[in-house]
Amino acid sequence: MKSFAARLIAWQRKHGRHDLPWQGTRDAYRIWLSEIMLQQTQVATVIPYYNRFLASFPDARALAAAPLERVLEHWSGLGYYRRAHHLHAAAQAIVERHGGAFPRDAQTIAMLPGIGRSTAAAIAAFAFGARGAILDGNVRRLLARHRGIAGFPGDRKVEAKLWAAAESLLPERDIEAYTQALMDLGATICTRASPCCEKCPVATDCVARRDDRIAELPSPRPRKTLPQRAVRVLLIERAGAILFERRPAVGIWSGLWSLPEIDVGADVARQCKARFATDVVVGEELSPIEHGFTHFRLTILPQRIAVRKWPPRAEAPGLVWLTRDDALSAALPAPIKALMRRV
Ligand code: SF4
Numbered sequence: 001m002k003s004f005a006a007r008l009i010a011w012q013r014k015h016g017r018h019d020l021p022w023q024g025t026r027d028a029y030r031i032w033l034s035e036i037m038l039q040q041t042q043v044a045t046v047i048p049y050y051n052r053f054l055a056s057f058p059d060a061r062a063l064a065a066a067p068l069e070r071v072l073e074h075w076s077g078l079g080y081y082r083r084a085h086h087l088h089a090a091a092q093a094i095v096e097r098h099g100g101a102f103p104r105d106a107q108t109i110a111m112l113p114g115i116g117r118s119t120a121a122a123i124a125a126f127a128f129g130a131r132g133a134i135l136d137g138n139v140r141r142l143l144a145r146h147r148g149i150a151g152f153p154g155d156r157k158v159e160a161k162l163w164a165a166a167e168s169l170l171p172e173r174d175i176e177a178y179t180q181a182l183m184d185l186g187a188t189i190c191t192r193a194s195p196c197c198e199k200c201p202v203a204t205d206c207v208a209r210r211d212d213r214i215a216e217l218p219s220p221r222p223r224k225t226l227p228q229r230a231v232r233v234l235l236i237e238r239a240g241a242i243l244f245e246r247r248p249a250v251g252i253w254s255g256l257w258s259l260p261e262i263d264v265g266a267d268v269a270r271q272c273k274a275r276f277a278t279d280v281v282v283g284e285e286l287s288p289i290e291h292g293f294t295h296f297r298l299t300i301l302p303q304r305i306a307v308r309k310w311p312p313r314a315e316a317p318g319l320v321w322l323t324r325d326d327a328l329s330a331a332l333p334a335p336i337k338a339l340m341r342r343v
Contacts, residue, residue, distance in 0.1 A: 012181035086114025138186025148207030
């Protein structure tokens, strides 16, 4: 039987994906951008974002020189905004530390903000043909099944076993085709639910298939119920515009524009008076929005507020009035943007 890698490479040449916008280039900047966008997001969603982003920021220098606000605008809707903050910081590091040229070896690449070991290896493989193992979410699933590695892959010991497997399977040559094959096979054949084993090039020696353990592998995260939080957001309207407030630089949705928030139990009129020194008319409560974060679930309770007079002293630097249309193209958190679409 041919090696695992040889079967994957042959499969990739025939059945893998070859026409994605970030393929067929050796430009490490483009490859890096695609890898970061694809980390939490499906290919079909990423493509238009990728093209728009490149049109505005064609290389690391352009990205490094852009204001963070513009970068976030281009990211708005993709979610996981830390990725955009890291991209921007990494572009600046590439300019400052490497004279604008993308570093070539995986270890140096992994020292840039937001780039882990697997992403660094993928960039080095695609851009420079460097031989190194990758282990993104899809590859973890594929290897956990094929090698029969039980346990939650986020667990350190299990992860070490998966890395060891990934390294032991590396081919001597054709690292680009092999790396792409792992990604494609994980994304299109060895999928989370109902993998297509009859089309899999490594089915003959797959442990999970042999032992009928496909549904059990990889083992799920040990169950933990996420804490539930709630917050009231104020839809303060005046003369056709809505008040937005810049989020703090740290914490969720950092740096984005969002609606002012208050505690759920707080008196709305009194809070507005205290924060903005203005009298308001408290309007209707809109239906709640549920939003999930990695560590908690958030219920957002929107409250309409009308205001007639806005005192000049409330025009603080972190506040801005936007029309609904302007808000839709600004860097807003996804649930707030969804709210704007329906008000
Ligand atoms: S045989 Fe099925 S479970 Fe095993 S690696 Fe292939 S697709 Fe995944």
